[in-house]
Amino acid sequence: MNLLVRNLSDQLLELIRDQILSGKVGTDRPVRQDALAAEFGVSKIPLREALARLEEEGLLRSHANRGYFVRPMSAEEATEVFDLRILIEPDTIALAATRATDEEQEIARATLARLNQAMNEGGEGAGSFNRAFHLALIRPSGRPATITILERLHILSERYVRKHLEPLGRDERANEEHRQMLDLWLRRDGAGIASFTLQHIENTLKDLTVQLNA
Secondary structure (H helix, E strand, O other), rough: OHHHHHHHHHHHHHHHHHHHHHHOOOOOOOOOOOHHHHHOOOOHHHHHHHHHHHHHHHEEEEEOOOOEEEEOHHHHHHHHHHHHHHHHHHHHHHHHHHHOOHHHHHHHHHHHHHHHHHHHHHOOHHHHHHHHHHHHHHHHOOOOOHHHHHHHHHHHHHHHHHHOOOOOOOEEEEEHHHHHHHHHOOOOOHHHHHHHHHHHHHHHHHHHHHHHHH
């Protein structure tokens, strides 16, 4: 029974996280647990577990007697999250480039193709595919603790990435930067991919700071 509840909680975690990251669940109202339980046809036990885990991920915050709320986006949080990525991600991707197997290289190619398709079809799902692409470049590093930290940071980044892609023309620039990243990574150019990844993250943060402070 515990295994069943855990599996259901995992599924709910993914579903509710996607609703938060896509903006379907607003920041100005409490998360409606009754409505979510009815929507997914589940009891409140696995639902509460999923919400508690989303709070641990930094997407929700709880208030006594008021329930869970989606944490608002802010320039301060974006700076913290992207600064942490700047410290860790470039060198990790560089290491992964040197260690990636043929199969892992193919996964990265396929993930970028899905991201480009999502962008070309209007952007639906682009945020999650962007996260998947970056993680596909990271995971071959073989550093479990670092990968776990970066997975968490990319979950927190995703709402900001979606915000960053809103202005006209940003998707085209992102597509080109991702293409160059993959090319350097596939060529196992550690120094090149580290430098380019650093620039890619810094440029995104710079744009976001302007957007969020406007």
